[in-house]
Amino acid sequence: xxxxxxxxxGGFQLKEAVKTALADKGHEVVDLGTDSExxxxxxxxxxxxxxxxxxxxxxxxIVFCGTGIGIGIAANKxxxxxxxxxxxxxYAKLASGHNHANMIALGGRFVSAGDALRFIDIWLGTPWxxxxxxxxxxxxxxx
Numbered sequence: 001x002x003x004x005x006x007x008x009x010g011g012f013q014l015k016e017a018v019k020t021a022l023a024d025k026g027h028e029v030v031d032l033g034t035d036s037e038x039x040x041x042x043x044x045x046x047x048x049x050x051x052x053x054x055x056x057x058x059x060x061x062i063v064f065c066g067t068g069i070g071i072g073i074a075a076n077k078x079x080x081x082x083x084x085x086x087x088x089x090x091y092a093k094l095a096s097g098h099n100h101a102n103m104i105a106l107g108g109r110f111v112s113a114g115d116a117l118r119f120i121d122i123w124l125g126t127p128w129x130x131x132x133x134x135x136x137x138x139x140x141x142x143x
Contacts, residue, residue: 001027001028001059001060001124002027002028002029002030002057002058002059002060003022003027003028003029003030003058003059003060003061003062004029004030004031004032004049004052004053004057004058004060004061004062005018005019005022005029005030005031005032005049005061005062005063005064006031006032006033006034006045006046006048006049006061006063006064006071007033007034007042007045007063007064007065007071007108008034008039008040008041008042008045008064008065008066008070008071009034009036009037009038009039009040010042010064010065010066010067010107010108010109011042011063011064011065011066011068011071011106011107011108012034012035012036012037012064012108013037013108014064014106014107014108014111014113014116015031015062015064015108017113017116017117018062018064018106018113018116018117018120019031021113021117022120030052030057030058032045032048032049032052033045033048042065042070042071042074043070043071043074044074045063045071045074046063046065046070046071046072046073046074046075046077047074047075047077047078049061049062049063049075049103050063050074050075050076050077050078050081050083050103051078053075053078053080053081053102053103054078054079054080054081059102060102060103060124061075061081061083061102061103061104062103062104062105062106062120063075063083063103063104063105063106064105064106064107064108065105065107065108066107066108066109066110067107067109067110068085068086068087068105068106068107068108068110068111069085069105069107071105072084072085072103072104072105075103075105079143080102080141081102081103082099082100082101082102082103082137082140082141083101083102083103083104083105084099084101084103084104084105085104085105085106085107086104086105086106086119086123087107087110087111088119089118089119089122091119092104092118092119092120092122092123092126093122093123093126095123096122096123096124096126096127096128097126097127097128097129097133098129098133099133099136099137099140100128100133100137101123104119104120104123106119
């Protein structure tokens, strides 16, 4: 699967750990930056990743900042993005199964690499349930 990653300085270390693990699992990973812990603005990177997913150049996207909140908000400003902030296993499962999230946001200051990788595996491995959730996902897409 082709997965795009982007982060600000607060999510840089977690992005790097996730990037390596996803590549080791055979995913095609596109890293849009940032490339260090030097301060940068998370909206820039959230939009870059959101545009990449919304355009169809990647199937999924993962964004990282200190909390996951700001960069997730930025990604959600892009039409066609459904980015869910994930902080636990059930969040990861529901993001995919109920919300049809094509992106997730993770907080580098609050989520360990091990937890992040587990969340990502759950998110990627949980099928979209559709059915009663279709209408709601369509409403989100129309916004």
